[in-house]
Amino acid sequence: MTGMDWDKLRIFHAVADAGSLTHAGDKLNLSQSAVSRQIRALEESLNSTLFHRHARGLILTEQGELLFDATKSMSKRLEAASARIRDSEEEVFGELRVTTTFGFGTLWLAPRLTKLYEQYPDLKVDLMLEERVLDLPMREADVAIRMKEPSQADLIRKRLMSVQMKLYASRNYVERNGMPEVIEDIGAHRLICQNPRSAQVGSAAVLVQKLMTHNPSSLLTVNNYFGVLQGVIHDLGIGVLPDYVTEDFPDLVPVLPDEDTSDVPVYLAYPEELRHSRRISAFRDFVQNEIIAHRKHMKELGKI
Known part of the structure; x- marks a missing residue:
């Protein structure tokens, strides 16, 4: 594998990244013909074609893709090393x-x-x-x-730290709609939670499943807790939220605090x-x- 020198690999990486000899040349301050020469030399030394040449630019061959994977992880490693040196x-x-x-x-x-x-x-x-x-x-x-x-x-x-998933409502909501005393009371309230199919921590999914069996009267699902919180602080219903939010939103009132969920x-x-x-x-x-x-x-x- 002679001829796989760093310089040619660097040029190959720039071309594969840019998809064109001209763009790569601009980036590397080299003429298009110099870039083209280096790529040809690299292809000869590897005895294989790295690019299909099209009117619209260059497309990597299967061999080209293999080499590009390698140069991508090399450049990541070099970035990591230079970051470490600076750090x-x-x-x-x-x-x-x-x-x-x-x-x-x-x-x-x-x-x-x-x-x-x-x-x-x-x-x-x-x-x-x-x-x-x-x-x-x-x-x-x-x-x-x-x-x-x-x-x-x-x-x-x-x-x-550990977080627990808990139920919260705003003071306004509770004053208007009453405070559930037992989990069955959820049937008279709107539940705000993550969509059961969205990526979420297990303990939240378990709590939501349990609440769903008591048929909340209305439902708002959001695919992140920021959206759930917005609904809760705007008096829309009872929300499933991580317990750390209570420090920054003192208006939140815990609902059914004895519903135990596992630590996250x-x-x-x-x-x-x-x-x-x-x-x-x-x-x-x-x-x-x-x-x-x-x-x-x-x-x-x-x-x-």
């Missing part, structure tokens, strides 16, 4: 890509980020809120906060290779301090 310096700056669920991200994390930016004003946080579990070892994100223990290998994981563990995880990243440790310490402050406040409010 080993004293300052906490640059980009930190954080992923978590839509509910936790909008209702718990985002409202607290002011404190992180006060400490590290030069940080750029890219918050990716989705239910899909992003692949940390492949660097889809740098750090994740998840509602179950991450199963991927090569991750450092830390249990942060909250984990922070990041790739083993970012163990020494100052950005990650700054973020981890911030989240842990916020959780300590949150627990203390919940105790004072008599909610733990």
